[in-house]
Amino acid sequence: MKRNAKRRRLLLLALPGLLAIGCAGIGGGRACTKIGGESGVAVGWEPADFADSVAGGSDMDSGGSLVARLCVxxxxxxxxxxxxxDPAPLTDVVLDEDIGEVTVPVRFTVTSRDDGKRVLFDDRMDVELRKFQPNGEGCTPTLFRATLTADLERGELRPG
Known part of the structure; x- marks a missing residue:
């Protein structure tokens, strides 16, 4: 009986230590989430802004459409x-996963689909891809991305 009491006491004393080690993650490695992604460049734009510039929006109202083209x-x-x-005004180009932190040439155009010749927006710029680890430092994947916004008022692409 004394042996069982001793074991019980040892287990009770050891339990908090074992729990602390388990909760601290000692020996369990890095805890990473599983967010995925791809390297590349994305451009955000507001189709409504461009529709308004097409004859007061009449092209879009009469069944016309816009074509956004992004080249990286x-x-x-x-x-x-x-x-x-359109609820998702984002155009993107996927690049090689291991492209690295490099500068890439970008061109973004928006044309009216009615004849494809009416250019509403056309800008080019060189963009530096930045390292991005969506699951935290030391966790995969490692991506290289840039995000831009098409600013119709200024007629240019800008970071962000």
Whole structure:
């Protein structure tokens, strides 16, 4: 009986220490979340702003649409927006995952789809890709990204 009492006492004394070690993560490695992503460049834009510049918005109101084209280095992606209330006005180009923190040439254009010749926005700039680790330092993936905004009033791309 004394042996059982001793064991019980030892277990009770050891339990808080074992719990503390487990909660502190000692020996368990780094705790990383599992957020994914891709390296690349994204441009945010407001289709309604561009629709208003197309004959007072009449193009969009009569079933017209806009085409956004983003080129980064030699990779281009196009996106057609059918109306000015599009909930996701973001155009992006995916680049190689391991591209690194480099400067890349970017060109963003928005044209009216009615004839494809009416250019509403056209700007170019060199952008530096920044290292981004969505799951924290030391956790995968490591991405290289840049985000821009198409500013119609200024007629230019700007960071952010």
């Amino acid at each position: 280095q030699e990779v281009c992606e196009s996106r057609t927006v059918a109306n000015s209330d």
